[in-house]
Amino acid sequence: MSLLANTPKPPYYAVIFTSIRTEGDNGYGETANRMAELAEQQPGYLGAESAREEVGITVSYWTDLESIKNWKANTEHLEAQKTGRKLWYESFKVRISKVERDYGI
Amino acid sequence: MSLLANTPKPPYYAVIFTSIRTEGDNGYGETANRMAELAEQQPGYLGAESAREEVGITVSYWTDLESIKNWKANTEHLEAQKTGRKLWYESFKVRISKVERDYGI
Numbered sequence: 001m002s003l004l005a006n007t008p009k010p011p012y013y014a015v016i017f018t019s020i021r022t023e024g025d026n027g028y029g030e031t032a033n034r035m036a037e038l039a040e041q042q043p044g045y046l047g048a049e050s051a052r053e054e055v056g057i058t059v060s061y062w063t064d065l066e067s068i069k070n071w072k073a074n075t076e077h078l079e080a081q082k083t084g085r086k087l088w089y090e091s092f093k094v095r096i097s098k099v100e101r102d103y104g105i
Numbered sequence: 106m107s108l109l110a111n112t113p114k115p116p117y118y119a120v121i122f123t124s125i126r127t128e129g130d131n132g133y134g135e136t137a138n139r140m141a142e143l144a145e146q147q148p149g150y151l152g153a154e155s156a157r158e159e160v161g162i163t164v165s166y167w168t169d170l171e172s173i174k175n176w177k178a179n180t181e182h183l184e185a186q187k188t189g190r191k192l193w194y195e196s197f198k199v200r201i202s203k204v205e206r207d208y209g210i
Contacts, residue, residue, distance in 0.1 A: 004124075014121060014200060018154045019109075049162055050160070051157050053158075057164065059123070092109075095119060095206075097204040098205060102198060
């Protein structure tokens, strides 16, 4: 598996999730792994990239807005989002964007 | 300064730059800092977020496509891009996307 997401020719969608964590794990690691695994099983999922230093950044890629909306409404994911707001994140931002062009090596 | 970019109400643009580095610094750190500083001075720049573990992710935010195009064509930046392709990156991907919606805490 490549570490960079192997996305198709644009257009497709990117969900840019950036966050600052609170102190301590508090079950975060386990849920983060489970959410990554669960996201992969969703219709319309194209891939994801993730890194954390001071700021955590996860970008997930999707075929369309409907798939993003369905993933946001997933029952297990809703539970994780609730705990995220309450416990895991000092602050976060979710940006829904449409990828219009890409290139690379 | 907040660690998360303080972007305005959408729409605006996000440049998602993901990369795998080659081994060794080879002048990368110094140039990366200089490019971050230089980007901040460009018209249309709105902010950026950055983290690296196995994958490096830098997301920079811009008012419009013209500003992104001008930054890509900046002379000093062009030189850095050339060295990046030759020396610093095993692989990379640049995705130009339009942020349609955002939320957070």
